[in-house]
Amino acid sequence: MPRSLDRHSVNTATLGYQMPIGETVDAIARAGFGGIAPWRREVEGGDVDVIARRIRDAGLRVSGYCRSTYIPGTSRAAWAANVDDNRRALRDAARLGAECFVLVVGGLPEGSRDMPGARRQVQDGVADLLAEATTLGVPLALEPLHPMYAADRACVNTIRQALDLCTLLDPARTSHLGIAIDVYHTWWDPELPEAITRAGREGRILAYHVNDWLVPTGDLLMDRGLPGEGVIDLESIGALVRDAGYRGLTEVEVFSHRVWKHPPDRILADCVASIVQGPPTYLQNVR
Amino acid sequence: MPRSLDRHSVNTATLGYQMPIGETVDAIARAGFGGIAPWRREVEGGDVDVIARRIRDAGLRVSGYCRSTYIPGTSRAAWAANVDDNRRALRDAARLGAECFVLVVGGLPEGSRDMPGARRQVQDGVADLLAEATTLGVPLALEPLHPMYAADRACVNTIRQALDLCTLLDPARTSHLGIAIDVYHTWWDPELPEAITRAGREGRILAYHVNDWLVPTGDLLMDRGLPGEGVIDLESIGALVRDAGYRGLTEVEVFSHRVWKHPPDRILADCVASIVQGPPTYLQNVR
Numbered sequence: 412m413p414r415s416l417d418r419h420s421v422n423t424a425t426l427g428y429q430m431p432i433g434e435t436v437d438a439i440a441r442a443g444f445g446g447i448a449p450w451r452r453e454v455e456g457g458d459v460d461v462i463a464r465r466i467r468d469a470g471l472r473v474s475g476y477c478r479s480t481y482i483p484g485t486s487r488a489a490w491a492a493n494v495d496d497n498r499r500a501l502r503d504a505a506r507l508g509a510e511c512f513v514l515v516v517g518g519l520p521e522g523s524r525d526m527p528g529a530r531r532q533v534q535d536g537v538a539d540l541l542a543e544a545t546t547l548g549v550p551l552a553l554e555p556l557h558p559m560y561a562a563d564r565a566c567v568n569t570i571r572q573a574l575d576l577c578t579l580l581d582p583a584r585t586s587h588l589g590i591a592i593d594v595y596h597t598w599w600d601p602e603l604p605e606a607i608t609r610a611g612r613e614g615r616i617l618a619y620h621v622n623d624w625l626v627p628t629g630d631l632l633m634d635r636g637l638p639g640e641g642v643i644d645l646e647s648i649g650a651l652v653r654d655a656g657y658r659g660l661t662e663v664e665v666f667s668h669r670v671w672k673h674p675p676d677r678i679l680a681d682c683v684a685s686i687v688q689g690p691p692t693y694l695q696n697v698r
Numbered sequence: 699m700p701r702s703l704d705r706h707s708v709n710t711a712t713l714g715y716q717m718p719i720g721e722t723v724d725a726i727a728r729a730g731f732g733g734i735a736p737w738r739r740e741v742e743g744g745d746v747d748v749i750a751r752r753i754r755d756a757g758l759r760v761s762g763y764c765r766s767t768y769i770p771g772t773s774r775a776a777w778a779a780n781v782d783d784n785r786r787a788l789r790d791a792a793r794l795g796a797e798c799f800v801l802v803v804g805g806l807p808e809g810s811r812d813m814p815g816a817r818r819q820v821q822d823g824v825a826d827l828l829a830e831a832t833t834l835g836v837p838l839a840l841e842p843l844h845p846m847y848a849a850d851r852a853c854v855n856t857i858r859q860a861l862d863l864c865t866l867l868d869p870a871r872t873s874h875l876g877i878a879i880d881v882y883h884t885w886w887d888p889e890l891p892e893a894i895t896r897a898g899r900e901g902r903i904l905a906y907h908v909n910d911w912l913v914p915t916g917d918l919l920m921d922r923g924l925p926g927e928g929v930i931d932l933e934s935i936g937a938l939v940r941d942a943g944y945r946g947l948t949e950v951e952v953f954s955h956r957v958w959k960h961p962p963d964r965i966l967a968d969c970v971a972s973i974v975q976g977p978p979t980y981l982q983n984v985r
Contacts, residue, residue, distance in 0.1 A: 598848075601817065
């Protein structure tokens with residue numbers, strides 16, 4: 412992917428939620444990025460229109476709004492409440508001008524071992540939300556999560572599975588349902604080239620997230636690397652995504668206790684370095 | 699799968715390597731199991747024929763011999779040394795009467811980001827080993843490992859990928875190349891039923907390993923559950939494997955710092971309970 416900063420977006424999780432959203436917007440714009448992906452925890456309870464204006468005034472696009480409430484529930488009522496919650500969040504996504512609403516769909520309901528059942532609940536929930544998304548004009552981006560999150564975060568775990576769900580629920584390819592490709596979740600997939608090519612051919616790529624896989628990985632959730640620090644072949648995957656026709660922003664999304672120890676401006680400087688200069692300075696973690 | 703103990707095998711890793719192999723053999727037999735899966739660290743350096751006799755005398759089958767040296771290397775010479783190492787281990791597998799030699803194929807060579815290259819090295823290595831395995835009459839069991847091990851343990855990560863490799867290298871289905879299905883590595887797969895059915899249809903299922911996925915999982919390697927402790931639907935997956943025609947042993951393989959704190963006889967008693975009584979006593983870890 413092109414290395415110019417204005418083609419990149421910063422997911423606010425990367426900065427560890429250390430500042431109010433207004434300051435975060437300004438810091439990301441000041442660092443030279445072209446977009447932001449805020450989280451609901453930073454937006455809900457605030458004045459969404461004020462936040463949206465601050466983002467616009469800073470000259471930033473909103474590459475995605477993070478993220479859905481997990482869909483599966485222990486009862487039909489719980490499921491319906493989760494879907495309703497997402498419907499409300501979708502309206503905020505529209506007010507923010509988000510280019511997509513990121514669906515991290517959820518895993519097994521508490522006490523359950525029924526993966527097919529969880530996946531059916533997801534299918535039904537996304538079908539419901541698609542109607543609202545179409546009305547609002549905010550595309551839904553199904554994000555396949557790494558299989559190590561299948562139990563507790565997302566039972567959609569491969570690009571192929573996400574695309575099959577898109578085909579099922581939106582056969583006409585209305586542009587309101589697609590996927591978010593995150594290298595952390597998908598880099599290992601032996602079918603990655605075919606899957607990305609198919610995603611492009613079917614017009615489904617709504618977002619592209621970068622970060623890195625560290626060896627060793629000390630924690631399932633909070634030990635991602637900045638792009639270039641780990642073993643993911645970002646050049647090749649970026650080329651696949653570009654060749655598949657994706658022209659949106661490349662979003663830097665890193666969850667890391669190690670990174671979050673630094674102040675936001677330092678983290679942003681490290682993100683800039685990892686994008687502009689490439690991997691060399693970050694290789695200390697690769698065995 | 700049937701719950702009778704003599705249809706089950708114990709992978710010695712489950713016991714934390716706390717005793718010499720001879721004592722481990724006797725303890726597993728005394729507990730009522732029908733088989734054992736020893737590790738090379740317990741066998742190499744000892745008298746393999748003596749160990750083989752002790753296992754036979756105890757009335758145990760050898761459900762598998764663990765495991766291959768990682769195949770990919772940083773050079774052609776390193777690759778060849780790895781393959782040679784596996785050739786030697788295969789001869790021990792034959793002397794032990796092992797029903798398969800387990801291939802944990804390895805991940806990225808040190809300093810590499812080239813997954814397709816690592817996978818080509820694996821393909822070439824398995825092709826080489828297949829000739830030796832055929833001569834010795836010891837089947838090679840490719841074990842797809844969970845995608846979270848793609849970087850450092852195995853770049854074969856789904857049943858479909860393993861079966862495709864079997865088809866490529868052994869189109870005639872000689873019975874000397876197949877797969878080991880481990881629920882820990884495969885339970886999340888949205889294509890699991892189709893993949894297991896295909897594995898059976900193509901005559902490739904050489905081993906079946908059980909354990910459990912805990913929520914939360916505190917460590918990528920050493921936090922597995924005993925069967926029934928976690929969220930894997932062992933009943934359904936066991937039925938799929940049985941319906942696919944597998945009639946071999948069900949091997950209990952658990953890596954866990956928590957379990958390993960107990961003495962081997964206590965661990966064996968816990969394994970027995972988890973198999974005979976089923977999940978109820980072990981549910982405390984499921985959120």
